[in-house]
Amino acid sequence: MKRTVLLLSLAAMTLTSCGSKKKIAELEAQNKEIQDLLNTATVKLNTCLSEKSSLSDQVDYLKKTNADLITNVGNVTTLSSKGAENLEKTLESLKEKDLKITRLQDAITRKDSVTLALVSSVKRAVGINDPDIEVNVEKGVVYISIADKLLFKSGSYQVSDRAKEILGKVAAIVKDKSNFECMVEGHTDNVPIKNPVLQDNWDLSVKRATSIVRILQQDFGIEPGRLVASGRGEYVPLESNDTAEGRARNRRTRILILPKIDQFYDMIEKEMKNQK
Template sequence: MKRTILTLTLAAITLTSCGSKKKIAELEAKNKEIQDLLNTATVKLNNCLTEKDMLTTQVADLRKDKNELMNTMGNITTLSSKGAENLEKSLESLKEKDLKITRLQDALTRKDSVTLALVTSIKRAVGINDPDIQVNVEKGVVYISIADKLLFKSGSYEVSDRAKEILGKVAAIVKDKPDFECMVEGHTDNVPIKNPVLQDNWDLSVKRATSIVRILQKDFNIDPKRLVAAGRGEYVPLAENTSADGRARNRRTRILILPKIDQFYDMIEKEMKNQSK
């Protein structure tokens, strides 16, 4: 009998021990599941907190932008009447500037339209239709360029009799404009000069300029205060000095009649009146 009771007791203990292990395993599995859920919830919570901070910052920025916009709108409302007044003044100023620009363009167009007539008038006053005499107007300055062969012998600065005839007609133009200055420029080619009196081509160009200036002063009574003699030598050529034709073009005397800008436009106006007759 005792043996039977002992056997039943051992069986009960064994069954109880197996049930406890199974329960423990179930609890551990449940605990792991709960821990995983807790970790996931923690991650989500941290993400939510981060997003909350970002949204808080964005809300603050939006409120700041709203305040600035409201201030700007207030300023616009305050300045609207002044802005309209300033805009009207600006439009009036633009109209005035447009009118000035139009008048200036008209003046330039008129100037361009009579330049050729002015050159023709001066050349007619010179009285010689010769390709060796060039007359043009640039930036308010009248240029009369006379080829070397019409004024001097080769290598000489003595003015020829024919040159005096031409210079007399140039002098008439200069005398007709008493407030103008007259500059005489001598130009040469680059062939070295062989003359015991002259040091070089620069010397020759200066002496030719002074020879013409003296004739304008002494023979045609041009006020010497209005005359300027300048030698440019070979340093301002019109063409290459590699050919006879090029060297011939470079040997020249240029007479510049220099009016003030208002005098130049007076001269243009006078010529336009002559053209309209």
């Protein structure tokens, strides 16, 4: 009977891990898509700036031409109607380019400003001076990396009391920002682990992630639909596992605060269509 229960538990953990990997793949694909779109928008922006510079040169040329006409004839009324018409069209084109550039800049700047504001809030809340806690941004995603020793005992997935204090600070930020989702990633070193509950480091990393997710939900009231638990095992190391220091760095939990990119995607996509 005990063996049957153990097999069923391991099967459930395997299915959970597969679901987490699928969710990770979807989020990474979404993040790559918005990054590609931002890159395209930046190229468009640079093109517009180049065109604006060219048009400015044309305006200067036309102004000089008109000034020469005025000087030569001695009367403003001799300004050719054709030159005046060309000048008016060029100025109108410049205004249109300026408007498109401004819209693209606003769309990109808004996303960047939201991310930077979030980073500042996280750093103030979790205490960035702690060497075992790192906060950084990669491609618009805020990463909070917490050393293993702050959260769990060796080989365990039971969350420590000190960890709950740290998680409470992170939860307050996530809970306050309804437009953000939260993914918890468990990471281990490459030292093998196997016991009646944990088959390997995959299992350990997933169990640690789900332990933290449950605390965020049950203790701090974050909606479960905004939470993702995932385990990366030993396969995304920060340093070599050949030294004790490297293994300690690799044993960590990352909390990813992910902006819901739909609003930024729609805004930038709309401006890209306006460029056509």
